[in-house]
Amino acid sequence: MSETTGIDRDMVLANSNVMSALAVVAVIGLMIMPIAPVALDLLITFNIAFAVVILLVALYLKQPLQFSSFPSLLLMVTLFRLSLNVASTRLILGRGEAGKVIGSFGDFVIGGNYVIGVIVFAILMIVQFLVITKGSGRIAEVAARFTLDAMPGKQMAIDADLGAGLNTEREARRRRREISGEAEFFGAMDGASKFVRGDAIAGIIITLINIVAGFIIGMVQMDLSAGEAMRRFTVLTVGDGLVSQIPALLISTAAGMVVTRQSGAMNLGQTLSIQLFRQPKAIYLASGTLVVFGLIPGLPTLPFLTLGAGFALVGRLMAGRVQAAEEAELAEETAQDEAAAEPVPSPGHDLYVTDTLELELGYGLLPLVDEKRNGDLLQRISKIRRQIGTELGMVVHPVRVRDNLQLGQNQYAIKLKGVEIARAELRVDRLLAMNASGSDASFGGQPTVEPAFQLPALWIDPGMRSAAELEGFTVVEPSAVLTTHLSEIVRAHADELLTRQDVKDLCETVREFAPALIEDLVPDRVPVNTLHNVLRALLHERIPIKDIVTILETLANHTGQGTDAQVERVREALRRTISSLYLEPDGHLHVISLHPHTGQALVRAVRESESAGMVAMDPAFTQRFLERLEQALQAAYRRGTPPVLLVPTPLRL
The missing domain is CATH 1.10.8.540 (FHIPEP family, domain 3)
Structure with a gap:
């Protein structure tokens, strides 16, 4: 049975392109070819059911990219709905009927009163056009703009985490694909929302045309009285509008839910249940408010008191669950603290026990190593040791971390074999925003220099992170700054280690x-x-x-x-x-090569100096060579490629 299911699934996937093309052709055919009322009933029912499916899928999403095909699907569904409008209009104006579904919806809503029916339909159109459609379009527009603005900062943050050893190359590529996918998705949703708005406008116009044209056709061509023509075509037009706008309303709601969905491990229902009922005090206050309303003279007592008692019961149940969850979370944190207190042997610890590398911290930086205060410095150091070891093919010695009262409050020092080789400062209560794009910051901050690569940076408050990332700054935590500095020190002195x-x-x-x-x-x-x-x-x-x-x-x-x-x-x-x-992603290698005459002159000078013990060259030639080399290096940096200089073998030796 499982093999048959797998074969059927493969056949569907293999023929999906053909099926999609046939579906689009069939939708276009609905606008041209007349169909029977029975067929129209089936297509309208399918349209409503498919809209419900889309809404439920949007409800159970954990992140927007799980429904990345939604913009294209939205366009296809809109086209299908408009083709149904054209087909139903042809039947309404041509035959004075449009099948059982449209007639039943019209009779149910109008209920013998044309004015009420038209008002109900108008209210539905107002909600669809002014609230749902306009809101979804605005949300999609804002989400697309902010997603695009935040892309550079997010990508630089990924590069910073990769350089600090917090992510693998595969994880970095996955996150880059997600960022690119988000930008493309929200950009497509911004454009697709315009089709939804146009569909709502088209629905209003089609409804007005059906009523006016149907009234005229009924009296002129069908010899109906004014009342009979108004009754028949109003019922059919309102029914047609309902069966068209109800799916449109559902899909517009689904579009709003998709673009407002934040990525997480739970779907919308789970998230709402946790966030709404996590505060029993709010439920108790709502219960008390309902009871007070029930005791006010003139207001109905039974509904308010009943709901007040129900809210009180829900608050009582949720209070017990929240308390149990907090106790379980506290027990888990205690177990983690006890496990963290036990020393975890790092790879090669039994063989490499010397303190080749030392990291000394000022007393103001001690929270970085305190796991009870969310300090993750030790875990970050362990990760960069593994990453550099995998990268270079050597086991990186353990790093002895200890405090040093002789250092400044926010200073740290890195020692190699007991000798200090680097020192810098951190702000534990701030974030480091690196000005990699060269733009001026519109927010405040304390100017500083990133210690690993000597980049201009600012120490900013955590609340300014979003503003900094939107302006193209790379924002990292203090522990990431330190581990990046340490990783560059280890790479630069790997031969000594x-x-x-x-x-x-x-x-x-x-x-x-x-x-x-x-x-x-x-x-x-x-x-x-x-x-x-x-x-x-x-x-x-x-x-x-x-x-x-x-x-x-x-x-x-x-x-x-x-x-x-x-x-x-x-x-x-x-x-x-x-x-x-040094290869580029496209497989090319950018290099700086020497002119043949320059290479020969350098080789000749090296060989002639072997007996003298020093290289003697013309100062003017040396000056021109260094200037040209500096220009080539700067050009490589501007391209964002590492400078690679090709030289003859004697020059290397």
């Missing part, structure tokens, strides 16, 4: 999956000292050492050479890895 013990441990790891390689090469043909020097040289240039097998095999083929020559041979063997670090 790699010890001989690390290299020996790396060889033992390789022995597990390539024992013959290690037994043949290390330490007889490739001493640990040589391997250590080569790996450090690669890390100094931020070249990953993950492909250790290729590195070992290359060294085995070039034994007896100096370290510089061996590093060069390894770089050639790792050419794909190195190139992939």
Whole structure:
């Protein structure tokens, strides 16, 4: 049975394009070809049912992008509804009838009184046109504008989280796709809402045409009396308007629900039930208000007292549930705090126990490591250690975090092997807004400099985050600023962090999956000292050492050479890895190349200086070379591509 269901589903998906095209052609055909009243009844019933389905789907959405096809579907449904209006108008004016559904709706609403029927229909049209349609269109317009304005800030925040090790590359790509999808969705909804508004206007015009034209046709062509013509065509016109505007009202409501839906883990019903009944005090106050109204002389007592008692009962039930939920949440937080108090061994902790890296905090920054105060610095550091280790192919030593009263209140210091190599300041109660776009801020803030990349920035209040992101600023938390700075320090000094013990441990790891390689090469043909020097040289240039097998095999083929020559041979063997670090998404590699005459002059100067121990070059030539190189570097930065300089091998050595 499951196999049959899967085959049917695949067949439907495979033929979905053909079915959609046929549906559009059929809708257009309704505007041209006359249909029987029975067929019109079926199509009208389907229109109402489909509108109910769309409304319920919108009700159960957890985020707007789960219904990303809604703008296109909205246009198709609007076209279908207008084609039904054309078909029903043809039947009403041509035959004086339009099937059972339209007639029944008209009789039910009018109920023998044409004036009341027309007024009810007019009220429905006013609600549809002035409230639902206009509101949905305005919401879609505002959502589209703010989504587009916030795109740069969101994308830069993703890049900042990726650089700080909080996200993987796959997660970053997924979030970028979501941001792009949101912008396209709300932009499409802004345009589609104009069709809904036009549909409401068309419904009003069609109704007026049907009443006036039907009255004239009934008296002139059908020889009906004025009263009979007015009765028949008013009933049919009101019924036609109802069966058209009720689905339109449902779909307009669904459009408003979709564009106002915020992304979350629950659908609208679950969210409302939690947020409405989370405050039992509000329900108790509503109950008391109803009871007071019931005791006022002249007002009906029974309805107010009954509803007041009902609200009091609901408040009592919800108060018990809220208390139980709070106790469960408190117990969970206590369990998490107890688990966090136990030391969690990081990868390689048993092997690397030296405090190679230290992070010292001023007393004002201690909340960053206090999990009871939502401090997440330790978790962020653990994540960047894993990320950098995966990126470079080495185990990053644990970072010893401790306080230092000799530092300023908001200062922190990073030490490498006991020596301070970086110091900066943070504001725990503020957010850092980086002015990457170069625009002037319209909001206040304390000017500062981002410590990792020396970018101009502002310390702002948390409440100003949305305003800053809308102006193109990248806004990050203080802990993210610190971990980004720490990650750049680790990358820049990775060669100093790699010890001989690390290299020996790396060889033992390789022995597990390539024992013959290690037994043949290390330490007889490739001493640990040589391997250590080569790996450090690669890390100094931020070249990953993950492909250790290729590195070992290359060294085995070039034994007896100096370290510089061996590093060069390894770089050639790792050419794909190195190139992939700088490739553009389209597969292109932007490089800066030397003019042949310039390259030859530099190589000649290097070779002539081998005996002298220093490079002697013409000062004017050197000045021109440096100016041209600076121009090329600035051009690369403006393009947003990393500068890659191609030089002859002798210049590298």
